Amino acid sequence: MFRVARLIAAKDLRVEMRSRVVTNQVLPFAAITMVMFAFAFNTDSVVNKVAPGLVWLATLFSLLTLVQRSFAIESADGAIDALRGAGVDSAGIFLGKAVALAAQLAVLEVLLLLTAVVLYSAKFRLGGVVLLVTTFVAATCGLALVGTLYGGLAAGVRGRETLLPLLLLPVVAPVLIGATRATEAALGTSGAVVADGWPWVGLLAVFVALFGVGGTLAFGPLIEE
Amino acid sequence: MHGIGFIVATYTATFVSSALLAGYFIRRGKQLAAQLPPEDKPWI
Amino acid sequence: MATTDSQLTDTGDTGDVRRATASTTVAAVPNATGTGTPFTRILGLATIVTLALLIVFGLFISPADVVQGESVRILYIHVGTVWVAYVAFVVTALSSAAFLWKRTTSLTWDRIAGASAEVGVLFMALTLFAGALWGRVAWGKFWVWDARVTTTAFLFITYVGYLAVRGLGGSHQQRGRRSAVVALLAVLEIPLVHFSVKLWRGLHQDASVSDTTHVKLHDQMLFSLFIALIAFTLLYVWLVMHRQRVMAMQDALDDKGLDYALQQRREEGDL
Numbered sequence: 001m002f003r004v005a006r007l008i009a010a011k012d013l014r015v016e017m018r019s020r021v022v023t024n025q026v027l028p029f030a031a032i033t034m035v036m037f038a039f040a041f042n043t044d045s046v047v048n049k050v051a052p053g054l055v056w057l058a059t060l061f062s063l064l065t066l067v068q069r070s071f072a073i074e075s076a077d078g079a080i081d082a083l084r085g086a087g088v089d090s091a092g093i094f095l096g097k098a099v100a101l102a103a104q105l106a107v108l109e110v111l112l113l114l115t116a117v118v119l120y121s122a123k124f125r126l127g128g129v130v131l132l133v134t135t136f137v138a139a140t141c142g143l144a145l146v147g148t149l150y151g152g153l154a155a156g157v158r159g160r161e162t163l164l165p166l167l168l169l170p171v172v173a174p175v176l177i178g179a180t181r182a183t184e185a186a187l188g189t190s191g192a193v194v195a196d197g198w199p200w201v202g203l204l205a206v207f208v209a210l211f212g213v214g215g216t217l218a219f220g221p222l223i224e225e
Numbered sequence: 226m227h228g229i230g231f232i233v234a235t236y237t238a239t240f241v242s243s244a245l246l247a248g249y250f251i252r253r254g255k256q257l258a259a260q261l262p263p264e265d266k267p268w269i
Numbered sequence: 270m271a272t273t274d275s276q277l278t279d280t281g282d283t284g285d286v287r288r289a290t291a292s293t294t295v296a297a298v299p300n301a302t303g304t305g306t307p308f309t310r311i312l313g314l315a316t317i318v319t320l321a322l323l324i325v326f327g328l329f330i331s332p333a334d335v336v337q338g339e340s341v342r343i344l345y346i347h348v349g350t351v352w353v354a355y356v357a358f359v360v361t362a363l364s365s366a367a368f369l370w371k372r373t374t375s376l377t378w379d380r381i382a383g384a385s386a387e388v389g390v391l392f393m394a395l396t397l398f399a400g401a402l403w404g405r406v407a408w409g410k411f412w413v414w415d416a417r418v419t420t421t422a423f424l425f426i427t428y429v430g431y432l433a434v435r436g437l438g439g440s441h442q443q444r445g446r447r448s449a450v451v452a453l454l455a456v457l458e459i460p461l462v463h464f465s466v467k468l469w470r471g472l473h474q475d476a477s478v479s480d481t482t483h484v485k486l487h488d489q490m491l492f493s494l495f496i497a498l499i500a501f502t503l504l505y506v507w508l509v510m511h512r513q514r515v516m517a518m519q520d521a522l523d524d525k526g527l528d529y530a531l532q533q534r535r536e537e538g539d540l
């Protein structure tokens with residue numbers, strides 16, 4: 001299973017390296033979203049206060065595109081059907097794609113965080129760095145797992161892609177809540193202290209565990225055609 | 226006293242929507258039953 | 270089956286295929302015209318009676334509440350519909366599991382899951398509607414961001430998504446598998462969402478508005494509530510039974526359509 005996962009992940013990332021769809025399309029989209037938020041919220045102080053939330057919101061919206069892209073490369077020439085037909089372990093495919101998605105998400109999130117520092121005057125603080133990194137790792141894993149799972153369901157043919165937002169956004173609500181609260185604690189937004197953030201990381205960890213196991217089991221039946 | 230209006234709205238919405246759904250199921254049932262032989266209707 | 274001599278006739282209309290039977294079995298079988306059976310007729314009657322009782326007691330006989338006034342009448346509906354919505358969700362989840370489990374797998378479970386979800390969506394919508402109206406009177410606002418209310422709204426959206434997944438097309442087995450997986454994932458997700466929101470709102474120390482929903486009910490009010498629960502439960506069962514049968518016929522018709530198409534292709538090949 002892990003060997004398959006490694007191969008799939010490498011394949012997905014190689015496709016991205018060559019096509020550069022994420023870097024050329026999704027990252028700019030995410031950056032624009034951050035600008036749009038500032039237009040919508042008007043006041044500097046408001047935007048500074050909600051910066052963590054905006055970072056994660058922009059991440060979620062971009063996630064939709066990343067997931068669709070992840071599976072669009074499969075439906076070309078029925079690649080994923082060929083893999084399944086060859087008896088490739090579906091759990092391996094799931095983990096592999098999730099890892100590739102996580103890598104792309106990580107790049108996206110770092111960019112968004114830096115954009116928030118620049119556009120919203122968000123500030124790092126040394127005491128919160130560990131919390132910040134842990135939060136981002138946990139949230140990224142959670143989003144990658146859930147995204148791959150529902151992406152598999154909504155993949156490809158006949159107007160299924162439009163179903164993805166409806167399915168995915170409600171499901172990642174706990175991640176949005178948890179990641180935002182933890183990031184606020186790490187950055188000190190609205191007077192939050194670092195200690196406040198750790199319970200939220202715990203929540204994120206539960207999410208990762210649930211969908212790690214659940215996703216691995218469910219992915220096979222979901223992509224079976 | 227918007228309370229009364231809300232009460233009426235609630236009861237009306239509930240009963241009307243339930244009746245419409247029930248009516249739709251029954252009607253659809255009759256339509257389909259006309260097109261199928263008895264062996265496809267094991268509840269008979 | 271052996272006594273039925275059937276020929277497929279194409280009426281010429283697009284996709285409309287009617288099966289002309291040579292036997293008289295259709296006429297001889299009672300209730301062949303719909304989804305009704307003696308049991309559902311009795312059930313339907315009981316449902317109508319209890320719903321009528323609900324109207325009489327809920328709207329007229331039972332008194333207004335000391336604290337809430339007349340708006341307590343909304344609660345009879347609200348509690349009734351939320352109960353059914355939760356039951357419907359549980360039934361969908363259990364049926365989904367039954368469908369996925371190899372030893373009990375049958376499309377009937379899939380159809381029950383779907384039928385239950387459809388009825389559940391309706392009752393969930395009614396719950397949110399009634400709850401919002403009640404909240405406007407009791408708390409002055411249509412919505413509160415507490416764990417229970419938010420999770421209920423979340424459940425509603427999840428149902429809607431589940432129904433959308435059912436409509437994706439493909440074979441009946443695929444439909445069953447996909448939607449069953451989605452339903453079971455939702456079961457995992459619901460407590461997580463509830464807990465997240467609880468933790469979240471806990472920080473805001475909302476002197477829980479949920480506390481004020483604890484109403485002291487006496488006699489006729491309690492009776493009205495029980496009548497509502499019974500009436501809506503009967504209604505739920507009745508609706509799901511009929512819906513499941515409609516789905517079964519729809520599935521059978523889909524299969525026949527497929528058989529007919531295959532037969533046409535074979536006949537073309539024989540030319």
